[in-house]
Amino acid sequence: MAGRWTQFGLYGANGVPGWVALGREMDRQVTGIKSPVDTKRGLAARLRYLDSPAGREAMARAGITTRPRTIAAWTAGTRRPLPVNRQRIDEAYWDLRRRNLAIDWQRRLARTGTRIEIHPVDQRNVTRGRARDLTVRRVTVRGYRIWDDIIAAWINEDGEMLDIVWDEIITDLGSDYDSYSHVSSIGFGI
Amino acid sequence: MSPDQDPDALFAAVDALLAQPRDLPAPEERLRLREAAHLSRPELASVLQVAPGTIAGWETGRTEPQGTTRAAYARLLDGLAARYPAPSPGSPATGPQTATDAPSDTTPPHASEPPTPTPAPAEPMPAPVPVRDPDRLPDGAVVTATPEPCVLCGQPTPYRAAGRPQHLGGFCAPNTGGAGAVAVGAANPADADAPPAANGSATVAAGSPGAAGPARRAGQRREDTGGLIARNVAAALEDNGGDVDAALAALIKRAIPDGMALLNSTRVGSTYDFTNYVDTDAIPILKKPSRDGADLIWEGRPKWRNQQVEAGPARTVTALDVNGAYLSALKTHLPIGTLRHNPDSTYDRKRSGVYLIDPPEWAHEDLPNPLGSREEPGPLWVTDPTLRLLNRLSGPKYRLCAAPVIHESWTSGSSEALLERFRRELATARDTALQDGDRVTLEYVKAMYSKFISTIGESSANREMRRPDWMHIIRSQAFTNLWLKAWKAHQAGLTLVRMMGTDELHVTGGDWRTVFTEGRRLTDMKLKSEYTIGRGGDG
Numbered sequence: 222m223a224g225r226w227t228q229f230g231l232y233g234a235n236g237v238p239g240w241v242a243l244g245r246e247m248d249r250q251v252t253g254i255k256s257p258v259d260t261k262r263g264l265a266a267r268l269r270y271l272d273s274p275a276g277r278e279a280m281a282r283a284g285i286t287t288r289p290r291t292i293a294a295w296t297a298g299t300r301r302p303l304p305v306n307r308q309r310i311d312e313a314y315w316d317l318r319r320r321n322l323a324i325d326w327q328r329r330l331a332r333t334g335t336r337i338e339i340h341p342v343d344q345r346n347v348t349r350g351r352a353r354d355l356t357v358r359r360v361t362v363r364g365y366r367i368w369d370d371i372i373a374a375w376i377n378e379d380g381e382m383l384d385i386v387w388d389e390i391i392t393d394l395g396s397d398y399d400s401y402s403h404v405s406s407i408g409f410g411i
Numbered sequence: 412m413s414p415d416q417d418p419d420a421l422f423a424a425v426d427a428l429l430a431q432p433r434d435l436p437a438p439e440e441r442l443r444l445r446e447a448a449h450l451s452r453p454e455l456a457s458v459l460q461v462a463p464g465t466i467a468g469w470e471t472g473r474t475e476p477q478g479t480t481r482a483a484y485a486r487l488l489d490g491l492a493a494r495y496p497a498p499s500p501g502s503p504a505t506g507p508q509t510a511t512d513a514p515s516d517t518t519p520p521h522a523s524e525p526p527t528p529t530p531a532p533a534e535p536m537p538a539p540v541p542v543r544d545p546d547r548l549p550d551g552a553v554v555t556a557t558p559e560p561c562v563l564c565g566q567p568t569p570y571r572a573a574g575r576p577q578h579l580g581g582f583c584a585p586n587t588g589g590a591g592a593v594a595v596g597a598a599n600p601a602d603a604d605a606p607p608a609a610n611g612s613a614t615v616a617a618g619s620p621g622a623a624g625p626a627r628r629a630g631q632r633r634e635d636t637g638g639l640i641a642r643n644v645a646a647a648l649e650d651n652g653g654d655v656d657a658a659l660a661a662l663i664k665r666a667i668p669d670g671m672a673l674l675n676s677t678r679v680g681s682t683y684d685f686t687n688y689v690d691t692d693a694i695p696i697l698k699k700p701s702r703d704g705a706d707l708i709w710e711g712r713p714k715w716r717n718q719q720v721e722a723g724p725a726r727t728v729t730a731l732d733v734n735g736a737y738l739s740a741l742k743t744h745l746p747i748g749t750l751r752h753n754p755d756s757t758y759d760r761k762r763s764g765v766y767l768i769d770p771p772e773w774a775h776e777d778l779p780n781p782l783g784s785r786e787e788p789g790p791l792w793v794t795d796p797t798l799r800l801l802n803r804l805s806g807p808k809y810r811l812c813a814a815p816v817i818h819e820s821w822t823s824g825s826s827e828a829l830l831e832r833f834r835r836e837l838a839t840a841r842d843t844a845l846q847d848g849d850r851v852t853l854e855y856v857k858a859m860y861s862k863f864i865s866t867i868g869e870s871s872a873n874r875e876m877r878r879p880d881w882m883h884i885i886r887s888q889a890f891t892n893l894w895l896k897a898w899k900a901h902q903a904g905l906t907l908v909r910m911m912g913t914d915e916l917h918v919t920g921g922d923w924r925t926v927f928t929e930g931r932r933l934t935d936m937k938l939k940s941e942y943t944i945g946r947g948g949d950g
Contacts, residue, residue: 408688
């Protein structure tokens with residue numbers, strides 16, 4: 222992590238590391254089936270989404286070890302999965318959904334770029350005289366190299382990689398970039 | 412009324428008027444000159460003592476400066492034109508750079524009909540050559556006199572160079588070739604008749620403004636008015652080969668990104684830099700409980716019926732509609748930055764956001780509750796416009812209810828001007844479209860503002876902005892505006908029958924036209940329908 226902010230929060234600043242905010246912002250933009258997995262509709266929709274080689278892989282990753290015939294019966298609606306498996310189906314669905322969205326995002330973000338709005342740390346409770354003069358900053362992030370890394374790190378939940386990428390992003394902010402190693406939140410459109 | 416005849420005559424008259432003071436360059440040129448000089452609109456506006464929006468009007472061609480302001484603006488533009496000539500090679504502006512050696516190798520662009528290889532000036536009438544420095548009075552001020560045709564382009568100019576009328580620095584506004592050609596012909600009377608072939612086209616071009624000119628120019632003028640909006644509409648119509656319905660469908664499809672682009676274009680040079688995103692995770696009351704659940708904000712949507720009237724004798728009720736209610740509601744106090752929590756009951760009118768209040772008692776059966784039809788008792792989260800209205804109604808002027816008690820709030824410093832330029836752009840385009848009967852622009856503008864408001868919350872249709880607080884505040888403002896309209900009708904002696912939706916007001920017991928103007932403009936009310944209510948035939 223960049224910056225001289227070695228003991229973050231010592232004087233009362235409130236925020237999260239930039240890479241955490243980056244991951245949260247991407248999580249926030251994941252859309253998908255709205256019905257919960259416990260409803261018939263929500264379950265059927267998820268199983269239909271997972272009815273593909275990639276979907277079966279996702280189910281395997283989520284720890285569903287039942288025979289293919291059973292899964293086919295769930296999809297057909299003739300049998301209903303146990304609660305524990307419904308939970309795994311839900312996990313597998315969101316996992317696959319994120320991966321599929323990521324493919325599209327990667328292409329779009331790399332090509333057109335996006336403007337990231339960085340909200341600095343909350344300094345209301347900072348000891349007098351210790352507060353920094355921080356404003357909302359915006360930086361455009363564009364290019365295959367950086368977005369490939371961001372998306373891959375986000376999919377694999379690789380915090381270290383996201384952190385490295387975040388440092389790269391804030392370097393573009395200029396000399397006070399290390400004030401933005403921690404932020405209160407960030408926002409961007411995909 | 413014969414709609415075929417009158418507009419033409421009108422436009423002809425207007426064009427005749429416009430043709431008189433031709434000392435100003437075209438709107439695009441005005442914009443280019445200001446930008447070339449690195450002057451902002453507010454800077455220029457303060458110099459000319461007008462509003463920045465007025466400058467914008469001049470630069471889009473929506474309006475024209477008048478009187479002394481026009482003269483001052485003309486002088487400024489001429490000065491700038493001398494300093495920043497137009498870059499296009501064919502325009503007369505290329506002259507000034509080579510003003511000193513012009514007589515030897517450059518012939519003035521407009522005098523190109525018969526090549527004049529003899530650089531030697533012809534006796535009293537030298538070949539018009541751009542002179543860089545205008546004539547000046549002893550005190551340094553530029554000489555001005557009665558506008559006369561410029562020797563270069565033929566457009567009237569008050570300035571003199573080497574004793575002859577010429578635009579400052581030899582720069583002439585890029586104008587229709589026809590006018591220029593004719594003027595040059597007039598300046599060189601010897602050439603006027605000599606080459607009929609070369610002058611033929613010029614005569615045709617110059618003759619056309621009289622016949623087809625007004626209509627074409629009027630159309631052009633209108634095209635300039637809305638800037639981005641008009642350009643988009645024109646492009647969509649062209650793409651769809653003039654098919655109005657197809658163009659409209661295409662425009663409505665892209666109304667959200669276009670609206671955001673318009674918003675961003677109006678942000679340039681603005682005083683306050685608002686944030687496009689709020690962290691809804693950090694503001695519990697804006698956080699939705701589930702993916703498609705509603706947050707805790709009460710917008711005060713009106714849904715009110717006058718029980719007394721409905722139980723009373725039969726009467727005719729007029730249903731009125733507010734025009735563009737959401738468009739007008741864009742003018743409201745909007746929080747600029749991230750909302751901050753304030754756990755006590757203080758109220759600062761320079762801030763805006765959402766407030767947890769105890770709703771005051773409402774004891775008026777003939778007036779709708781400004782809080783809408785809230786059925787749950789107890790404290791509720793309201794937005795800034797609702798709170799402002801309640802505070803107003805509790806004040807000495809109204810005395811309609813007790814003051815609301817604030818428990819806590821989430822607010823940020825606010826400004827009423829954040830969306831003002833955006834709103835004005837849309838409102839102007841709407842007004843123009845109404846005048847012209849331009850259904851495409853009208854629907855497009857409507858889609859832009861309504862979709863803007865409905866998607867600036869947490870919508871996957873608009874990722875460029877996430878301000879659910881704004882969405883709630885703008886809607887509440889629309890409801891507040893409607894309540895104030897209802898109050899106006901009530902004060903004028905009308906009986907309120909219903910107030911519902913965003914923009915519907917039903918009244919009876921008098922002539923509503925004495926209270927509101929009927930029409931489709933934003934300040935007017937639209938007559939929706941008339942119907943009968945109450946228990947009929949009770950005598």
